[in-house]
Amino acid sequence: MAKYKLEYIWLDGYQPVPNLRGKTRLASEEPKTIEDCPMWGFDGSSTQQAEGSSSDCLLKPVALYPDAGRSGNCFLVMCEVMMPDGTTPHPSNFRATIEDDPDTWFGLEQEYFLYQDKRPLGWPEDGFPDPQGEYYTGVGYANVGGIAREIVDEHLDLCLAAGINHEGINAEVAKGQWEFQVFAKGSKSCADDIWIARYILLRLCEKYEVDVEWHCKPFLGDWNGSGMHCNFSTKYMREVGGKDYFLKLMDAFEKNKDEHIAAYGPDNHLRLTGLHETQSIDKFSWGIADRGASIRVPHSFVKDDKYQGYLEDRRPNSQGDPYQICSRVLKTIAEVPTS
Template sequence: MAQILAPSAQWQMGISKRLTDATPLTTKMWGSLVLKQNKKGAVKSSVKFGVFAVKSDNSTINRLEQMLNLDVTPYTDKIIAEYIWIGGSGIDVRSKSRTISKPVEHPSELPKWNYDGSSTGQAPGEDSEVILYPQAIFKDPFRGGNNILVFIIADKLLRSEDKSFPSVDCRDSADCDRVYSLAQAQCVSRVNYWLYGRRFCLLPHRSLFSWGWIHQRRCHAILGSLRDNDEKVDDYAIPRGDWFEYVSSPHYLAEIVIYGGLVVASGFSDITIWLLFGFVVANLVFAAAETQRYGIEQEYTLLQTNVKWPLGWPAGGYPGPQGPYYCGVGADKSFGRDISDAHYKACLYAGINISGTNGEVMPGQVSFSSPSYFTS
């Protein structure tokens, strides 16, 4: 875990002298730092993590301000979208930043996103994912350029107000027992629809026909819900492919045994059964060749330079209970925001493929993430 030594909250709040070439905001947050701290920063190391002490001279402050005011528009088509929504209390504002590949003009052009509702008082820990639905966009007056603010409504709020709101929840179904997210539900339900529904409906056996029809109806309903939610398979589907996992799965082994038995029972003469048996085996081969998608998230903690204690914590003490800090907004909830924003813009300027950032559950803790990657 990388940690950065940053000025204490007390220093940031003081204003004892205006800097010559600073904006009012920078002067307010960093002015007293220059007067009270003149030690040069140094790179230190530890077995568990590295610590970088931020230099507190004028050059460092100016560089930070340059990064905050940097307009990355001439260097990249990517923009930063700040997703903003209301937390569990109904009055607390939350937000997180996401990289968008190009400027947009309408909320429908923006992807849906998610967050941990258990950290905002909007969902239980065992079912914490809440989906963010963009509703309106505005120009971002803080970051400038083509960057935008996105006003959001969350699916948990929609469901509590409108019982007809489409939702996907397959966790009680034997065929969707491994579905833990909307993305996986989409991938699995699509497989179920084609493999179970369509294939079993072709069989002349009434029991198998009924089973296939039930699967087809259920998975069709799931797909319909996903289409209503406008999710994109290519963006969100998470392949589950692993040869041993598929071959050793009782579900697929049972299919092979059933079809193998039907092939033998038909005297090896039923073309339909042969085709279906081959289709099952082909699916196993296809599963082995599938790729898996993964993403990387790096969390780090900002420290106060004078006491080597997390930013936003009282010196030698502990902060209040977790809850208001995750994706928190405001000087009493989001600590070191200037540093994380400067880092974000610096990455975009440098061409680094950063996908977003947000405040974490602990004061002074921030995370940034990379886009999804495929691996074979």
């Protein structure tokens, strides 16, 4: 009888950034939908989600992905963490409570560094590589090293096989830094896809003996940090828009500046310095094609004075929780009336 490997994946209780966890459930029947994946227990005392005297927690499957990274009949199962009653979300379960709207589309640009021997790939044992300039979208061993492109290409293939919609990948501004871009409809769908894509990358890098560094500023100095720029649009922004609505929306984003920063990932003060294509963390600004603004407005958005399409919030960072990032954006959008 064939067996199916279902990798149950969840976020643990570590703060300020949760870790991905996973364990494999063997099933005798192939899951056709997420409803075919039952709840499953785990020891929450080992993941900072329960006390040892009452350690049971439950995993509630919420999204199902084909898993081309393992041999056999395999799936990745994104889960929410529930209390032992099976109905109450665990306090660490942000997904259960976030704002969501399938008509709000998100594109998240996940930046990260690949590390080996405690330094970015391609960096010398002592000191620093050549200054930034030729690494962004670069090609050649001197710019991208020996195994980095092999890793990012294989990661892309695994994500596409899992049904995670990628818009692109590229080498980034600092040496050893890369980016993948995920697009999905709705806060939960996009965030699920990012977390699963992160899991796939971490697991893939195991065989290369390479680590993934998600921190938004892994080393100080004249080097770019890592962001997770959040591109977003609502049905109203895509089909109606208008300058008056846009200006009111920017007023709402400025009013909620502190709430956004709180949701956009820890240590952002190290990255949002006003240098390296970022606005200072204590300010809010928007600008047309301005990579130094808080929100970048594409030329296509203002074309023919329509103010219609999508916007890019450049403040979220690479280690942020995409559930909280997308939800915070959606909450601010909801404050602005469309009529």
